[in-house]
Amino acid sequence: MKALAAFWLRFLMLAVFVTIAGFVFVRGQSPSIKVVNLIPASLSGETNQDSEPFLAVQTVNPQIMVASAFTPNPFSASGNAPVYVSEDGGVTWVLSAITPVQRMTCDITHAMPTGENHPRGDLHAGTLACAASITLDESESNDVSSSAVMNVQSTRGNVDQPFVRALGISNSDHIYVGLNDFNQPNGHTATVDVSVDGGATYKSIPIEMRKTAGQDGPSVRPAVAADNTVYAAFFGWRKFNGTVATSDVVVVRDDTGGTAPNPFQALKDPSDKLPGRIVVKRVSIPWSNAPTLGQERIGSTLSIAVDPNNSSTVYVGWADHGSKGDIYTLHVRRSTDRGVTWSKADLPHTTIRNATNIALAVANNGTVGALYQQLSGSRWVTHVVQSRDAFATVQDVILANVPANTPTQQFLPYLGDYDYLLAVGTEFRGVFCANNTPDLANFPQGVTYQRAADFSTKTLTDGSGNPVAISIDPFYFSVPVKP
C-alpha cells in the first residue's frame, strides 16, 4: 500500500514537472527570449499586410506597451486607425482604435515618456494621414488603456516620415520628432520638431546647414540621453539622379534638450566648420520605390542610439550601396567623444550585406544592440546582435527565418521602411514584421501566437476551423541584455 502511494506520488510529481515544462517550452519558446505574434485571437481571420512596426514602452511601468503597424481599422473604413496595447509586458495584446487618423496610418511612430504623471501610459505619436494630401498629426493619449482617441496637439502638411523620441525631464515630457519637412526653405528639409511642454507647443528646427540636392533623405532620427543631450542623424542628400542619392550621413547634437538659442549646432565638421558632423561623406544610396531587396523597397535606412548613462557614446547605423554585386549594405560606426570624431571604418561584424531595417539601442550597462533583417537566399532572417565591446565580439540571436517570396506584397513597404529596438532595464525589446506561417522551424527561439494557428499543419485558421491565407504580421520580442 505504501509502495503504491509512493508510486502515485512520484507519478504525480512527474506529471506536474512535464506540465510545467510544457508551458515553459510551449511552441519551442526559450524561457528567456520571448517572441509574440501581435495579431489578437479575435482577428484570426485577418490577412492584411501589417508591415512597418514600431514600439513604445512605459518606462516607469514597462508592463505597458504600445505597438503599431500598417494595420487597418478592422471594422470600419471611416473608423480610427488602431494600435496594439499590452498591459502585461507583451504576453497579450489588444487592438484599440485610438489614433487620430482614419482607417490606417501611412506612417506612425510613438514614445511614452514619464515626465508627466500619467502612469497608465502617456503616449505621444506622430502619424501621417494619407488621402489627397499627406498630413502630420502630433498627438497624445494620457491613458492608452482607456480606448479614448488621442488628442491632436499639432497638425501640418507637406512633411514625411515623422520619427518620435521622448524623455521625461522635470515633470514635463520633452518630445523630439525627426521629419523631412518640405516646408523648410532652400532644400534644408531635415528637421526636428521639439516640444518641451508635453506637446502643447512644438518648434520646428531645421538641422541641415549645407547645400542639398533640393532636399534631404526621408529618415531623420533623434536620440535622447538622460542628461538632456539630444542627437539627430540624417541623410544630407548632395546629389540625386532619380535612382541613386549621393549622401552624407550627418549627426547633429544639442546639449540642452533642443532649447539653446542655436539648437543642434554643438557639433561642427572640421572640413567646412558648418554645424553637423559628417560621419561618412558622399555614399551612394540606391533609391528604389519598387521591390528590390526581395519584395522590399530600399532607399532610406538610418538609426542612431546613445548610451543612456554616458551621452558621450553614440552609435549610427545606415544602409548604402555597399560593394559590387550587393544590393544594400548596413554599416555601424561609433563615437565616444560626443560625436566629435567617429570610427574611420565600420565596427567589426557590422558590414552586413543585403540587409535593411537596422535599429540600434544601448542598454543601461553599455551593451549595444542591433536589430536588422537580412535577405539570405529566399528567406528574410531577423537578427538581434549584442556586444559589450563595440561589436568586436558579438552575440547573434536569430528571431525569425521566414520565406521571402510569400506572401505576395499588397503594397510597399513589404516589411517596413523601419523596425524598432529599445533597451528596457535588463531587456532589449523590439518589433519586426515577417511572414506569419505558423512553423516552428521559422522561429528558432520559439514563438507565441494569439491568433488561431495550427503548428502541426502549419496553417492559420479563422477561429472556427476555416483556413486563413498567410500574410505579414508584426511580432514583439524581448531578449535579455548581455551582462
Added chain:
Amino acid sequence: MNTLKFFLAGILGVNLLGVAAALPQATGNQAALARQSSIVFAGTVSQLGATSFVGVPKSAQTIVVRVDSVLKKPSAVSLKKGDNVTVEVKDPSAFHDGTQATFYADGWIFGAGVAVKELGHEFRPSGGETPKPAGVDEKAHQQAQEQIGDQELRDRLNTADFVVIGRVMDVRRWNAPKSATTRISEHDPDWHEAVVEVQSVLKGGQVKGNKVIVRFPGRNDVAWVHSPKFAKNQQGIFCLNRDQASGVPTAMVGGRQVTVYTCLGHGDSLPMSDVPRVRSLLKN
C-alpha cells in the same frame, strides 16, 4: 383581494408598457441601425458591470453577453455562437442577467475576445425562446449590408464634381513641369494620366471635347494602395474631382488648357454593372 389584483395588474401593465416602448423604437430603427453597425449579433446577457477579456476597461456600462447567433461581422473578426462579448451599452439599467437581445454595435477593442460599443439593441421575447433562424436574419442583414454600400456610394457621388461613364483611351506617365515643386518621398504617387473618353455624364455639366484627363497614382505605396489604377480600354463609371493633389491642376490638350481631374478614393472607379445602381442613387 382586489388590492392584490390591482397591484399585479399594475406590475404587468408597467412591464408591458416597458416592452412596448422598447420594441417599436428598436423595430423602427432596425434597418438604420443595421446599416450603421459593423457587428450585429443576438445574445444573452450573462454579467453586468463586467468585461469578457483583459484589456477592456471595466465600467458600469460594460456588460458581458453570450453570443446566440452572429448576424453580421467583418470577415477578419472571429466571432461565433457561444463566445462572450463585452458590450459597452448606453443604458445599463435596461439589462439584467438573462436579458436576450439583438445588439447593433461597432467594434471597439479586439483581443482574446471582441468588445463592441452598442449603437442600439432590440429585446427578444423573454422566456429563453430560440432566436430566429439564422438564415432569416442573415437575409435581412445582407439587404442591410447592401444598403450600407449604397450609403457610402451616395456620399461619394455627392462629393464628386463629375460622375461619368467612360472608356480609358490611353494611359501615360505624367512628369510634372520643371516649374512645379517636386519632392522625393517614399509616398511619391508617381502620377499617371488616363485619357478618358466620356460616353455619358451622370453628374456634372457637359464635358468639352468629350475627353477628360484623370490623374492617378501609379505607385503601390501604402499611401495609395486603395486608389484606383487605370488600364487602357478599361470601361466603367468614374467619380471625378478637380485635381487638388498633384500640384498642377491643368494640362494642355490639343493646344488648349483643360482642367485635370483625380479619382483617388476606394470605390471611385466602378464597373459597368453598377450603372443602374449609380443612376438610381443619383436620382434619389
